Amino acid sequence: MDQQMALSLIGIVEGAKPVAQSKVKDIASYRDAIRASWTHRRSQRMTRATLAELTGMYPQHISDYLANSDLDLKGKERRDMPAKYISVFETVTGNTYVSQWLAQQSGLTVLEGIIAERQAA
Numbered sequence: 001m002d003q004q005m006a007l008s009l010i011g012i013v014e015g016a017k018p019v020a021q022s023k024v025k026d027i028a029s030y031r032d033a034i035r036a037s038w039t040h041r042r043s044q045r046m047t048r049a050t051l052a053e054l055t056g057m058y059p060q061h062i063s064d065y066l067a068n069s070d071l072d073l074k075g076k077e078r079r080d081m082p083a084k085y086i087s088v089f090e091t092v093t094g095n096t097y098v099s100q101w102l103a104q105q106s107g108l109t110v111l112e113g114i115i116a117e118r119q120a121a
Contacts, residue, residue: 016099017088024100031070033101034081035091038066042094055088057081 019040026031040053048066052059064072064074072078081089086098 014094016057016094016096019100021100021104024097024104027097027101030080030098030101031078033065033066033098034065035068037090037093037095037097040093040095040097042092046092051089051092055085055094057085057089 023032023036027036029057048062049059051057052062057065061079061081064078086102090096090098097115
């Protein structure tokens, strides 16, 4: 998928690139997939504030999305990144850890997805 995104001050950003499946298979949770995507982002100099600005996410929520644990210091469950941000998040980070992890959880391979699409037509 060769998508591009025009970002002010940055210019044109190429779409997200797939990750080796061997890296995705060891990811244990959705939060871990989000963190892996952030850890391996295209621009290591990108801040969380920039991520929020480029994706339209609430800056105050970014800490929850990227947190190491599911619970905060008070024992409350942290919020997960909403699915509506996955596409733009992956475009900004430059990889598809999240989408590939979700596909792996559903048990679909790319080939199975193509076959299912053809059968549905």
